[in-house]
Amino acid sequence: MNRTERLYALVEELRAISPRPRSATWLARRFEVSVRTVERDLDALRESGVAIRSDTGRNGGYSLDRERTLPPVTLTAREALAISVALRAASATPFADAARRAAQKVLAVLPADVRRREDALAARVHRVGPHPDLPVISGAVADTVEDAVVASRVLHLTYTDRAGAISERDVEPMGLLWGPHGWYLVAWCRWREGVRGFQLHRIAAAAPTGEPFRPREAEWAAELDRLDAEALR
Structure with missing residues (x-):
């Protein structure tokens, strides 16, 4: 233990x-x-x-x-992550300390397996810049993406870009980005052979392949540094 x-x-x-x-x-x-x-x-x-x-x-x-005190709370890891992300959004307000303590209290009463999954998800969620109202995301797509991020499994995406072009590709999910234009899946695109951001509401379908991959920690860290630098300009 x-x-x-x-x-x-x-x-x-x-x-x-x-x-x-x-x-x-x-x-x-x-x-x-x-x-x-x-x-x-x-x-x-x-x-x-x-x-x-x-x-x-x-x-x-x-x-x-x-x-x-709170009794044991029945939350999924995704629900727990939603609470912790929402509370972290208060970091730039006078309520930052209170939000941090509230998150600790909620997460402390979750079952151990849910807490571990929430920890894994939280480590893969990054926030950049101001955040307007975000588009609603399909539950099925969000759940599949979440599972792939935590388990380091390849996803097959059907994606529609801003011009309306539809493509299919295999990606290695690296994390989730919460930015000024909504939620993104940051992943290593095997088709483009590089890091790409996919807006979650533009992912028409996400299918797990079951194929494991070695997380690209260096690329993920470099991408976060780049995004943070851009947000400060």
Whole structure:
């Protein structure tokens, strides 16, 4: 169990017996770590806003205030990503710190597998420049693209460009770009042999091929640097 999974499990353990407490020693045995590690984890949870209280004495320990915490939330990774992206959009506002804390609280109560998928997606979403209202994206296309980005699998796209020309091509998805003209899939185009951006609302169809590929991290980083530089001009 990694630390992220343990933090989630600690909250759920305390929630299950609330309002009764658990001692740090009991929790350390339960999660097979040291008492010091448990205490550091509980401090981290409290710093992130989880309502954990500690009481001293013979019957003391750590307890959770149910009324001030979220129960486990049933969200898909895509729904979780939608929340985290929306909250990150507040980074340029006076509410940036509050948005960051809110995102931590929501993500902390998600199942471990959903959190891992959201983490993988969030690492592949980049924001550039101002953002107007974005076009609605087909659910089927968005889901297929999301899966391919996370799993590093080749996609076969049917794409309509701005001139109305339709083409088909195989691409290696690198990430998702949120820019002033909407959402883009940034991918290595095997037809053009280079990095290309595909507006998601212009993707008529996206079919998984099941073929894995080695992520082009250098190209992805270079493309993000280029886009950020252009946005500052």
